[in-house]
Amino acid sequence: MDALATLLDGPRARGAFLLRSVLTPPWAVKVADLAPLTLVHMVRGDAWIRTDDGQARSLSCGGIAVIRGPEPYVVAGDRNTEPQIVIRPGQVSTDVDGNELCEQMDLGVRTWGDDPDGAHGAGSGAGEEAALSAVMISGTYQMRGEISSRLLSALPQVLVLAPDAWSSPLPALLSEEIVRDEPGQEVVLDRLLDLLLIAVLRTWFARSEAKAPAWYAAQSDPVVGPALRLLHDDPAHPWTVADLAARTGVSRAALGRRFTDLVGEPPMAYLTGWRLALAADLLREPDATIASVARRVGYGSPFALSAAFKRVRGLSPQQHRERIAAAASS
Known part of the structure; x- marks a missing residue:
């Protein structure tokens, strides 16, 4: 995809x-x-x-x-x-x-x-x-x-x-x-x-x-495009730059440089943003637990997801869910 x-x-x-x-x-x-x-x-x-x-x-x-x-x-x-x-x-x-x-x-x-x-x-x-x-x-x-x-x-x-x-x-x-x-x-x-x-x-x-965003233009690149598709197809996989480089047929250094130049951030930073965007969306589902969301987006525990979520977004997954509920009720 x-x-x-x-x-x-x-x-x-x-x-x-x-x-x-x-x-x-x-x-x-x-x-x-x-x-x-x-x-x-x-x-x-x-x-x-x-x-x-x-x-x-x-x-x-x-x-x-x-x-x-x-x-x-x-x-x-x-x-x-x-x-x-x-x-x-x-x-x-x-x-x-x-x-x-x-x-x-x-x-x-x-x-x-x-x-x-x-x-x-x-x-x-x-x-x-x-x-x-x-x-x-x-x-x-x-x-x-x-x-x-x-x-x-x-x-x-x-x-x-x-x-x-x-x-x-x-x-x-x-x-x-x-x-x-x-x-x-x-x-x-x-x-x-x-x-x-x-x-x-x-x-x-x-x-x-x-004026398409960088991620859109990058998907047509013969190296970065396949790497983006791998990350989007399976965000829960324990990806590393070395793993992505091996799958796309280039060195780690070459993939890192090309990905950063075209997308605007390194592969692992992009993956973190994508996983947390997925997590934020999944947390809107009332029956989804933080543990189940963590597994689906590639974090080994609810604590790991919570730490990453708070570090990047400034609030915990629970606070994010409470904000959504408050906005919906208002």
């Missing part, structure tokens, strides 16, 4: 929030839900995504945006339209004064907005056209995991893929599935969202403007 595949295995949707929005111009929605990652697909109409730093990105019909949280942003049909709707934590929608709109704007299965017909007629005379409502699908990952944080740190706050920049059947499939109300549909939508995210990020990282 390559480095990108392993990192993309982290943000796996579990009950993701998916919504089809139908909004009549002029429209603008401020998103302040604190979510770590959201995908937005414009099914009909165009939009602008504005961030608090004053930047604005155009999202044309058929395009997809990936927006990294938790900073707020505005999605609007026009660059200058002020928000009329606010999406708050817990995916609660209100007007700008805080009055709830969830029930008022409910349009059926995972559909929400102010136009029940999906369009708003401008007239029926000759030469007159309907002013169609915008339709967009948003998929929101609602939990921040430590592995996905490693990936999210490599992303800009907003990335946009124009419809002519890639080709995939996934957006159309998601459009069909999001309005179905069948047994197990939430799981189907979770997996579709995961696949769409992977497809978008794979396309994005292949582009020159993506």
